[in-house]
Amino acid sequence: MTIEIDDTETRATPTLASIAQQVGVSVNTVSRALRAPNTVRAELRKRINVAMEELNYVPNRLAGCLSGTRTDIVGVVVTSLYYSEFASIIDTLQSALLDRDLQVMLANTRYNPDQELRLVRSILSWRPAAVAIIGVDHPPKVVELLKASGIPIIEMWDTGGEVIDSAIGFDHEEVGAAQARHLIEQGYRKLAFVGSVRENDRRAQKRLHGFETEAAAAGLVPVAKLTAQQGGNPDLGERLALELLDRHPEIDAVACNSDVVAFGVLRALTKRGKRMPEDIGVIAFGDNEAAACVTPPLTTIRPDRERIGRLTADAIFARINGTEPRTTVVDWHLVARDSTRRRKP
Amino acid sequence: MTIEIDDTETRATPTLASIAQQVGVSVNTVSRALRAPNTVRAELRKRINVAMEELNYVPNRLAGCLSGTRTDIVGVVVTSLYYSEFASIIDTLQSALLDRDLQVMLANTRYNPDQELRLVRSILSWRPAAVAIIGVDHPPKVVELLKASGIPIIEMWDTGGEVIDSAIGFDHEEVGAAQARHLIEQGYRKLAFVGSVRENDRRAQKRLHGFETEAAAAGLVPVAKLTAQQGGNPDLGERLALELLDRHPEIDAVACNSDVVAFGVLRALTKRGKRMPEDIGVIAFGDNEAAACVTPPLTTIRPDRERIGRLTADAIFARINGTEPRTTVVDWHLVARDSTRRRKP
DNA sequence: TGGCACAAAGTTACCGTTAACGCAACGATC
DNA sequence: GATCGTTGCGTTAACGGTAACTTTGTGCCA
Numbered sequence: 001m002t003i004e005i006d007d008t009e010t011r012a013t014p015t016l017a018s019i020a021q022q023v024g025v026s027v028n029t030v031s032r033a034l035r036a037p038n039t040v041r042a043e044l045r046k047r048i049n050v051a052m053e054e055l056n057y058v059p060n061r062l063a064g065c066l067s068g069t070r071t072d073i074v075g076v077v078v079t080s081l082y083y084s085e086f087a088s089i090i091d092t093l094q095s096a097l098l099d100r101d102l103q104v105m106l107a108n109t110r111y112n113p114d115q116e117l118r119l120v121r122s123i124l125s126w127r128p129a130a131v132a133i134i135g136v137d138h139p140p141k142v143v144e145l146l147k148a149s150g151i152p153i154i155e156m157w158d159t160g161g162e163v164i165d166s167a168i169g170f171d172h173e174e175v176g177a178a179q180a181r182h183l184i185e186q187g188y189r190k191l192a193f194v195g196s197v198r199e200n201d202r203r204a205q206k207r208l209h210g211f212e213t214e215a216a217a218a219g220l221v222p223v224a225k226l227t228a229q230q231g232g233n234p235d236l237g238e239r240l241a242l243e244l245l246d247r248h249p250e251i252d253a254v255a256c257n258s259d260v261v262a263f264g265v266l267r268a269l270t271k272r273g274k275r276m277p278e279d280i281g282v283i284a285f286g287d288n289e290a291a292a293c294v295t296p297p298l299t300t301i302r303p304d305r306e307r308i309g310r311l312t313a314d315a316i317f318a319r320i321n322g323t324e325p326r327t328t329v330v331d332w333h334l335v336a337r338d339s340t341r342r343r344k345p
Numbered sequence: 346m347t348i349e350i351d352d353t354e355t356r357a358t359p360t361l362a363s364i365a366q367q368v369g370v371s372v373n374t375v376s377r378a379l380r381a382p383n384t385v386r387a388e389l390r391k392r393i394n395v396a397m398e399e400l401n402y403v404p405n406r407l408a409g410c411l412s413g414t415r416t417d418i419v420g421v422v423v424t425s426l427y428y429s430e431f432a433s434i435i436d437t438l439q440s441a442l443l444d445r446d447l448q449v450m451l452a453n454t455r456y457n458p459d460q461e462l463r464l465v466r467s468i469l470s471w472r473p474a475a476v477a478i479i480g481v482d483h484p485p486k487v488v489e490l491l492k493a494s495g496i497p498i499i500e501m502w503d504t505g506g507e508v509i510d511s512a513i514g515f516d517h518e519e520v521g522a523a524q525a526r527h528l529i530e531q532g533y534r535k536l537a538f539v540g541s542v543r544e545n546d547r548r549a550q551k552r553l554h555g556f557e558t559e560a561a562a563a564g565l566v567p568v569a570k571l572t573a574q575q576g577g578n579p580d581l582g583e584r585l586a587l588e589l590l591d592r593h594p595e596i597d598a599v600a601c602n603s604d605v606v607a608f609g610v611l612r613a614l615t616k617r618g619k620r621m622p623e624d625i626g627v628i629a630f631g632d633n634e635a636a637a638c639v640t641p642p643l644t645t646i647r648p649d650r651e652r653i654g655r656l657t658a659d660a661i662f663a664r665i666n667g668t669e670p671r672t673t674v675v676d677w678h679l680v681a682r683d684s685t686r687r688r689k690p
Numbered sequence: 691t692g693g694c695a696c697a698a699a700g701t702t703a704c705c706g707t708t709a710a711c712g713c714a715a716c717g718a719t720c
Numbered sequence: 721g722a723t724c725g726t727t728g729c730g731t732t733a734a735c736g737g738t739a740a741c742t743t744t745g746t747g748c749c750a
Contacts, residue, residue, distance in 0.1 A: 013472075013495065015706055026730050031708060041728070056493040061470040062416070063706035066407040066735045076451075081436035083429050083634055091426035094453055098460075103467055106421075106451040108439055115443075122448055125406040127358075148401040150358065234638050263638035289428055290635030293579050293608035360736055371700050376738065386698065408736035411705050694748090701742070712731075719724080 014055040022051045034059065065127065072100075074316060075123035077107045077116070077133040079201070082231060083260055084288060086134065089156065092309025093132065100317060102129065111200045113139045124149050130316045136161050136169070137202040152319030154312050157303075158203050159329055166319060167327040168311045172203045175301055176210025178334055179255040179283050182299070184218050186341040188253035188281050191215050192224040194240045194265060195257025196232035204257050207285060211255055224248040232257060237264025245272055253281040253340075259288035262298055266339065270295070281340040297337035304330055359400040367396045379404065410472065417445075419661060420468035422452045422461070422478040424546070427576060428605055429633060431479065434501065437654025438477065445662060447474065456545045458484045469494050475661045481506050481514070482547040497664030499657050502648075503548050504674055511664060512672040513656045517548045520646055521555025523679055524600040524628050527644070529563050531686040533598035533626050536560050537569035539585045539610060540602025541577035549602050552630060556600055569593040577602060582609025590617055598626040598685075604633035607643055611684065615640070622686040632680060642682035649675055 020027045025044065033040045033048040040048070051057075065071045074097055078086045094104045105126060107119035120142050123131060130152040136159065138146075146153045146164050153165040160171055183191055193211050197204040208227070215223045224247070226240045237256065241264065244251065254269075256262035262284035266276070274280045276296050284291070287302035307330050319325065365372045370389065378385045378393040385393070396402075410416045419442055423431045439449045450471060452464035465487050468476060475497040481504065483491075491498045491509050498510040505516055528536055538556050542549040553572070560568045569592070571585045582601065586609065589596065599614075601607035607629035611621070619625045621641050629636070632647035652675050664670065681687065 013493075017706080027706090028708080028731080029729060031706095032729085035708075039728070044728090056490055058466060058469045058490065058494070060411075060472060060706055062407050062411040062472055063735090064470075064708070066405075066411055066737090067706080067708040068735085071407070073450075081432050081439075083432065084427070087426045087428065087432050090451075091453060094426075094451065095455070098464075101467075103471070104451045105418075106435075106439065106449045108436060110440070119443075121403060122446075124403045125409075126448070127405060127407055145401055145403065148358075149403070234634060260634050263635050267638055288635065289579060289605050290608050290633065290639065293612055293639050294635065295640035362736080372736085373701080373738080374699060376736095377699085380738075384698070389698090405736055408705090409738070411707090412736080412738040413705085691750100693750090695746100696748105697744105697746080699742105699744075701740105703738105703740085705738090706735105708734090710731105710733085712729105714727105714729090716727080717725095720722100 014057045015060065018055060019048060019051045019057055022055070023047050071127045071129050072102045073105050073126050073128040074102045075105050075107065075120075075126070075128040075131040075133075077109060077119060077123065077131065079109050079111050079134045080231070081108050085258075085286065086157075086305075088305045089309040089312075092306045093312050096310055096313030097316070102316075111198050113142075113200055117142050117145075120145055129320060130154065132156055132312050132316065134158075135202060136163055136167055138164075152316055152325075154315050154319075156308055156312055158206075159327055163325075163327055166315050166325040168308055168315060168330060170303060170330050170332055172206035173210030173213070175285060175303075175332065176207035176212075176255075177214035178210075178301060179207070179285070180211045180214035180218070180220075182283055182334055182336070182340065183253040183255065183281055184215070184220070186253075186277070186281060188341070189220060190224075190248070190251040190253065191220055192226070192244055192248060192251045192254045193257075194226050194237065194244060194254055195228070195261045196230060196236060197227040197257060198229050198231070207257060224251055227257075232261040234260055234264035234267065237261035238268040239264070241265040241268035242272070245269075245274075252279070253283075256282065256284040259284045259286040259291050259298060259300055262300070262339075263288075263290070263294055266294055266296070266298065276339050277341040283340055287335060291335075292337065296339045299337045299340040300335055301332055302335050303332045307331075359402045360405065363400060364393060364396045364402055367400070368392050416472045416474050417447045418450050418471050418473040419447045420450050420452065420465075420471070420473040420476040420478075422454060422464060422468065422476065424454050424456050424479045425576070426453050430603075430631065431502075431650075433650040434654040434657075437651045438657050441655055441658030442661070447661075456543050458487075458545055462487050462490075465490055474665060475499065477501055477657050477661065479503075480547060481508055481512055483509075497661055497670075499660050499664075501653055501657055503551075504672055508670075508672055511660050511670040513653055513660060513675060515648065515675050515677055517551035518555030518558070520630060520648075520677065521552035521557075521600075522559035523555075523646060524552070524630070525556045525559035525563070525565075527628055527679055527681070527685065528598040528600065528626055529560070529565065531598075531622070531626060533686070534565060535569075535593070535596045535598065536565055537571070537589055537593060537596045537599045538602075539571050539582065539589060539599055540573075540606045541575060541581060542572040542602060543574050543576070552602060569596055572602075577606040579605055579609035579612065582606035583613040584609070586610040586613035587617070590614075590619075597624070598628075601627065601629040604629045604631040604636050604643060604645055607645070607684075608633075608635070608639055611639055611641070611643065621684050626685040628685055636680075637682060641684045644682045644685040645680055646677055647680050648677045652676075 109116040155167040284300040291298040454461040500512040629645040636643040
């Protein structure tokens with residue numbers, strides 16, 4: 001009597017060994033057929049490929065990366081996924097990384113520092129090749145972990161202060177200052193600031209601070225200011241704008257922390273019969289896809305998200321290849337539309 | 346003379362072995378301190394935790410998952426990251442997965458089937474616990490791979506046809522039909538359809554088909570139709586709408602495949618002096634955050650993205666725990682605003 | 691005081707892949 | 721025709737964990 005071990009029955013996910021057995025070669029030869037094809041005879045390689053196709057073989061990268069030291073995950077940590085704030089950064093970044101066969105592992109902190117620590121830890125546990133993260137301000141432990149990891153860290157969207165490794169972004173104080181400057185140049189004098197400025201949204205805080213500082217420099221203090229802790233959306237903008245009009249009926253210009261908030265502000269001002277840009281001017285930040293389509297078309301500041309995404313990918317490749325860390329400042333533009341007065345030259 | 350081997354010099358990323366050596370216990374005890382803490386003496390556990398903190402130890406999940414068969418990656422495959430189309434699905438989904446310590450690995454196919462195959466293969470190579478993917482239509486090889494993987498597959502955003510495992514979405518033909526029905530109910534008769542309907546955007550095609558079928562059922566053929574292969578955006582909408590007015594000046598209603606396209610359509614119609622909703626009605630799909638803020642506020646169809654994201658997470662947990670696959674249809678709502686006539690009752 | 695159950699730690703064997711190394715067969719070289 | 725570099729493949733040892741099994745130590749009870 002013979003004992004037959006029926007291992008064709010078990011439909012376990014195929015491994016290199018399954019292929020090797022089927023073709024009648026060693027495991028390593030199969031591995032080589034994948035990693036260094038020209039070291040395997042063409043005929044044999046073909047048979048191996050056929051077997052892999054037949055068995056629907058998918059390499060196990062857990063094992064591959066564990067063995068081969070290099071990983072091809074890139075951790076991407078953002079603070080928000082709502083609206084289009086960071087979507088096109090992620091889109092551009094992931095598309096560029098794909099060219100080099102790098103996979104994106106995504107995490108969303110929702111502006112919560114505890115969550116950020118947890119997520120960074122979780123991402124590092126996958127031994128990524130690099131980490132791209134929004135902001136240059138992180139809890140001390142996050143900075144420590146990222147530094148200790150020894151991999152390239154690209155901080156996106158913001159610059160200034162202490163950088164962990166490399167940064168690609170712009171100065172948000174400048175953006176706030178530019179909002180104030182534009183309004184002042186257009187002849188507005190009673191400035192207000194409205195929007196979501198969360199406790200942990202350092203960029204929003206910077207923009208507000210830049211706005212106030214610039215206004216103060218022009219002798220325009222105090223400026224009315226109405227902020228909220230919740231995330232920005234049109235309803236919030238509408239609510240804050242109505243409150244603002246009640247408290248400070250004299251204001252003649254509003255700077256918003258984001259376009260979606262401004263959308264609500266425009267609605268509120270229209271309801272109250274304010275003419276824009278004659279009675280009141282509105283400027284925002286973000287260049288949402290609808291900014292040119294609201295009434296009146298919204299003057300806003302357009303950060304170059306695609307460029308940040310692409311440069312981040314470039315920086316990751318460069319750093320992996322041993323280039324020195326560097327900080328790159330990315331341009332943004334003020335897009336003047338009809339929601340602010342166009343002063344005659 | 347003594348030879349000193351200085352291994353404190355090498356700052357390699359710490360492993361369980363480093364911790365074990367420092368504390369003076371076996372590797373396994375350290376592992377247990379993490380995975381089954383109550384099987385390790387409290388005092389010893391404390392010393393281990395201190396050492397891990399000191400050395401900034403981050404567990405290597407590559408090794409952990411390779412050994413322990415279970416992974417905590419969930420692959421998420423979307424067709425687009427632009428605008429807010431899928432952002433809030435991803436946001437809700439990732440947040441819900443986080444509660445169970447599952448990590449999102451993101452891929453964006455950009456409506457390219459070859460890319461989809463490549464990305465699915467890449468994701469499966471990480472041996473994810475589950476895959477959530479947009480759409481119910483995939484290249485045959487993708488379906489084969491996903492089926493062969495043996496893990497839960499949740500198809501999101503669409504339903505109907507052959508489902509791989511589970512699906513959570515809605516019928517896009519119905520949506521198109523609802524657009525037509527609404528316009529007809531409001532008294533419009535010369536209907537047009539405008540938008541981005543890409544070769545591989547099956548959902549867009551379904552909506553268009555549903556729209557045409559419903560219009561035909563009401564005896565309103567032929568309907569003017571202007572579509573583009575590029576992705577939707579306001580400029581495209583404006584261009585298509587202008588062309589539409591030139592070719593078919595008689596039309597009195599436009600259905601758009603997405604809100605962002607409709608934004609441009611509104612702009613074009615306004616430029617041409619059309620009054621909405623009197624001269625012409627506009628309905629769209631997506632409920633973009635700005636839909637209520639454009640002029641006139643846009644009638645549109647709102648899919649419940651948060652619900653899809655949450656139900657997908659639930660389905661993943663359920664399937665992992667051995668529940669049967671199932672298809673769930675998620676409600677959507679027609680949000681009537683001022684861009685379509687409100688017929689008096 | 692011996693026996694036994696149980697808690698706490700150590701040993702060992704993988705997980706699937708890659709990389710370093712080894713070795714045979716073969717053609718080129720002098 | 722012995723030497724040597726290539727080519728093509730097999731062997732073996734990691735990679736850093738986890739899980740099953742084994743060993744040691746402790747308290748309790750008969």
